[in-house]
Amino acid sequence: MIVQAQGLSKSFGSKRAVDDLSFTLKPGAVTGFLGPNGSGKSTTLRLMMGLDHGSGQTLFDGKPLSSYKYTTKVVGTHLDAKLFHPNRTAYDHLRMMAAESGTSKKRINDVLELMGLQDVAKKRPKGFSLGMAQRLGLAGAVLSDPQVLFLDEPANGLDPATIHWLRDFIKRYANQGRTVLVSSHLLSEMELMADDLIVIAKGKLIANESMDSFIKRNAGSRISVRVDRPEDLLNVLRAKGFGADFDGQTIQVSIGDTDTVGHIAFEHGIRVLELSENRDSLETTFLRLTEDGQEFETGGHK
Amino acid sequence: MISLFKYEFIRITSLRSSWVLTILGTLMISGISYLALISMEIVVSKQVINFSDLIPAFVPIWGIWAATLASQAFGHDYRHGTIRLTLSAFPNRYSVLFVRIATVLIWCAIWLAMTFAIVVLEGTLLLQSGVDVFESAGSIGRMVIFFLLFILSAIAIVMITRIMALGTVVPLMLASVVESLVAFFIPENLKWTAEYYPYSQAMTWTMPWNLDGRETAYPLAVFTGILLLVAGIMFVKRDA
Numbered sequence: 001m002i003v004q005a006q007g008l009s010k011s012f013g014s015k016r017a018v019d020d021l022s023f024t025l026k027p028g029a030v031t032g033f034l035g036p037n038g039s040g041k042s043t044t045l046r047l048m049m050g051l052d053h054g055s056g057q058t059l060f061d062g063k064p065l066s067s068y069k070y071t072t073k074v075v076g077t078h079l080d081a082k083l084f085h086p087n088r089t090a091y092d093h094l095r096m097m098a099a100e101s102g103t104s105k106k107r108i109n110d111v112l113e114l115m116g117l118q119d120v121a122k123k124r125p126k127g128f129s130l131g132m133a134q135r136l137g138l139a140g141a142v143l144s145d146p147q148v149l150f151l152d153e154p155a156n157g158l159d160p161a162t163i164h165w166l167r168d169f170i171k172r173y174a175n176q177g178r179t180v181l182v183s184s185h186l187l188s189e190m191e192l193m194a195d196d197l198i199v200i201a202k203g204k205l206i207a208n209e210s211m212d213s214f215i216k217r218n219a220g221s222r223i224s225v226r227v228d229r230p231e232d233l234l235n236v237l238r239a240k241g242f243g244a245d246f247d248g249q250t251i252q253v254s255i256g257d258t259d260t261v262g263h264i265a266f267e268h269g270i271r272v273l274e275l276s277e278n279r280d281s282l283e284t285t286f287l288r289l290t291e292d293g294q295e296f297e298t299g300g301h302k
Numbered sequence: 303m304i305s306l307f308k309y310e311f312i313r314i315t316s317l318r319s320s321w322v323l324t325i326l327g328t329l330m331i332s333g334i335s336y337l338a339l340i341s342m343e344i345v346v347s348k349q350v351i352n353f354s355d356l357i358p359a360f361v362p363i364w365g366i367w368a369a370t371l372a373s374q375a376f377g378h379d380y381r382h383g384t385i386r387l388t389l390s391a392f393p394n395r396y397s398v399l400f401v402r403i404a405t406v407l408i409w410c411a412i413w414l415a416m417t418f419a420i421v422v423l424e425g426t427l428l429l430q431s432g433v434d435v436f437e438s439a440g441s442i443g444r445m446v447i448f449f450l451l452f453i454l455s456a457i458a459i460v461m462i463t464r465i466m467a468l469g470t471v472v473p474l475m476l477a478s479v480v481e482s483l484v485a486f487f488i489p490e491n492l493k494w495t496a497e498y499y500p501y502s503q504a505m506t507w508t509m510p511w512n513l514d515g516r517e518t519a520y521p522l523a524v525f526t527g528i529l530l531l532v533a534g535i536m537f538v539k540r541d542a
Contacts, residue, residue, distance in 0.1 A: 050393050051386050051542040066393040077390050085317065085382050092316035099309035100391040140387070 001027055001061050001074070001147040001179050008047045010040075010054030010203075017043045018054065019203040025148075025181055025196075030174045032194030032211070033183035036290050040203040041183045045079060045150050060148065070101040075148040076141035081133045081156060083140075086126030090117055090136050093125070094143055101144040108143065115139045130157025138166075148179045155186050167193045187283040201290040211282070218285045223253035223261050226274035233270050240264065250274070303401065306392055310405040313388075314375055323374070324413055327367035328420065334359055335421040339428045352434050354441030356421060361508050362478070364417070364449055368410045369456035370470045375406045376457055377466025385542050395538045403457060410453055414446070444508045447519055451504065451526045452477075458529035461537055477501035500525040 003025040010018040018040040025031050035041045046052040050065060057064060060074055068074045084093050094108045112118045115135040120128070125136055134157055141149055151170070155163050163186070170193060174180045181198075184190050190197075197214045199207040207214050227233050230246050237244040242261075243254035253261055258277050265272050280288075314320050338359050379385040392398050418435075425433030435442070452473055460469035481499040488495065497503065500522035507517040 046386070046541070049386075049390050051389055053539065053541055071393060072391050075390075077386075079386055079390075080383060083383050083387055085378055085384060087318060088316050092312065096309055096312040096316060097387065097391065099312055100305050102305065 003048075003148055003179055003181070004059045004062075005044070005048055006057050006059070008044060008054060008056035008058070010043055010047055010052060017203050018047060021056070021200065021203070021205050023198050023205065023208045025179045027147075027179045028174060028177050029195040030170055030180045030182060030193055031196040031198060032190040033181055033198050033200075034187070034190065034286055034290075035183075035200040037185075039201050039290070041200065042079070042152055043203075044200070045077070045152055045181075045183070048150065049075070049077060049079075051079075070144065072097070072101045072144035073146055075150060076144060076146035077150045077152075078134075078137040078141040078154055079150070079152045081130055081137055081153070083137060084125055084133070087124050089122050089124055090128075090139075091121040093136065094139060097140045097143055103144050107145075111139045111143050114142075131159060131162055134158055135162075142173070146178075149173060149181070151180070151182045153184055154182065155184055155189055163189060187286055188281070191282040199286065199289065206289055215279065215282060215285060218289060221277055221279040223256060223258055224250050224274070224276050224278055225253065225261055225265070225272060226250045227265055228271040228273065232268065233265055236264060236268055236270075237261070303397060306397055306401045307405060309388070309391070310401055313379075314405065314409055317374075317378070319374060320371065320409075323367065323371050324409075327363070327371075327413065328417055330363060330367070331360060331417040332420050332424065334363065335424050336428070339425055339433075352438045352441075353421070354438035356433070357438075357441055357445050358509055360417075360421075361445060361448065361505060364414065364445075365452040365477075366470065366474055368413070368449060368453050369473055371410060371413070372406045372453045372457050373460045373466050373469025375409070376402065376460040377464075377469060380460075380464040381466055389542045399534060399537050403454070406457065407450070407453065410449070414449060418442075441508070444519070448504050448508045448522070451519065451522045452501075455500075455522070455526040455529055458526065458533035461533035462529070473501065477505060497521075 004022075005024075006022050008018050008021040009016070021040075021044055033041055033044075043052060047054050047056065048058040050058075060068070065071055065074060088096070090112065091108065094111065095105075098104075098108055109118070109121075112121050115138060117132065117135055117139060120132065125133060128136065134154060138151070138154060141151065149170075154170075155166055158166060167189060170180055170182060174195070182190070182193065191211070194211050196210050197207060198205070199214070207218070209217070225233070226249060230251055234244055234246050234251055237251070237253060242256055245252045258275050262272060262275055335356060338356055342355065379388060388398060389395065422433050422435060456469040456473050459472050460466055481496075481502040485493070485496040485499065485502070498521045503517050504519040504522035507519050
């Protein structure tokens with residue numbers, strides 16, 4: 001199912017929380033939703049679900065959500081880790097949520113088992129850890145087997161093993177042709193999980209493109225080379241207009257690629273001992289791009 | 303719409319507090335009606351008691367108990383943020399509003415009917431001729447209307463303030479304390495306004511005695527109507 005957000009905007013008083021956001025989510029892909037705290041991610045998700053009032057619209061396969069008979073079969077949401085009544089048992093919480101789409105009791109039990117909650121199904125979630133609460137929220141989101149998933153920080157509070165499980169689960173879900181939008185602060189996780197990225201800062205869209213394209217376009221890279229005659233290579237590189245620095249052990253080249261640097265060294269009879277390219281991680285790129293959102297022009301639309 | 307009723311029914315019945323409130327309220331009504339019936343039989347030596355004779359003892363209890371149930375049914379969703387789950391699953395807010403109010407009223411109506419039946423049963427068991435319900439049809443009708451308006455005003459207050467406790471406290475305080483104090487301290491030339499105090503007028507209207515024909519439930523109906531209108535607009539227009 002294709003999800004199109006068109007011109008989403010929302011203000012709180014004089015503060016523009018979401019500023020004319022438009023993007024498209026593809027089926028079969030996990031889209032990471034990135035932005036610093038207070039950048040408008042959660043507000044955007046609420047606008048997309050019609051929970052907050054603003055301007056713009058969100059279409060699911062060209063239609064607004066309200067036009068579908070069974071909403072929870074279209075989109076499942078996990079917008080907050082503790083969005084449940086602390087005294088309603090996990091099973092009853094899911095039974096209540098199943099009412100909209102007429103989901104069977106078997107499916108409820110299957111989802112409880114899938115999330116590893118079968119042993120606490122009859123317990124009240126007020127004593128749940130944050131990780132268990134997250135899993136109950138996820139259970140609610142996938143209960144009706146929706147075509148679209150919106151997950152807001154689903155990995156918060158999860159241990160590494162559960163984060164690994166969650167990543168596999170989300171990727172498998174998307175691989176079945178579903179559309180998944182995940183916001184997260186765990187950028188290393190996002191790098192492993194997301195196919196596409198939406199990056200916002202101060203409510204404005206900074207990027208909407210594939211993860212590879214985003215990193216390629218925005219991430220800086222440096223060539224690191226260790227040779228037997230570093231002073232000679234440094235002089236040659238600088239003479240050819242490459243930015244190069246020597247730190248006592250390796251030469252760091254700020255432009256070019258490993259092939260070019262290798263050829264130059266070979267042409268001058270310099271023996272290369274080590275040659276590698278160090279590309280900025282998603283985290284480094286993200287932090288650089290969002291350090292002051294207003295300074296960056298929106299762009300990168302597909 | 304049926305799935306929304308099912309959702310609301312599960313939402314209310316899956317909470318232990320709903321049952322605790324309902325059962326405690328029933329026990330309280332049963333106990334008080336038992337004491338009232340015994341005292342009436344001994345003191346008044348009446349063998350046939352009209353249901354309306356019991357109403358003064360029950361109106362406050364019925365009202366407060368039902369307002370608490372109703373406030374809880376609406377307030378929990380705001381307190382725990384689950385209103386977002388509700389509105390994600392059911393984007394049509396008008397339907398949610400209608401069904402939620404209807405479900406709470408159905409729950410309270412069943413409870414009211416059950417406590418009526420218990421009082422009549424106790425009367426039948428304790429008194430030779432039992433409790434006469436048909437003679438009191440008018441009083442019962444007035445009490446049901448008061449009950450309905452009291453619950454709706456509690457619901458509206460919770461929806462406006464999003465604070466569960468106020469749904470119980472505000473109607474109770476207005477009915478039992480605030481309106482009486484205002485009536486007492488108000489300047490002489492404004493004493494006539496006492497005829498329009500919603501809760502005290504409507505409560506007096508439900509009583510089988512002390513009526514001079516001027517008491518009505520209209521002020522409470524208008525007051526509740528305004529509150530509900532504001533609450534309904536806020537429910538639809540506000541961010542969840």
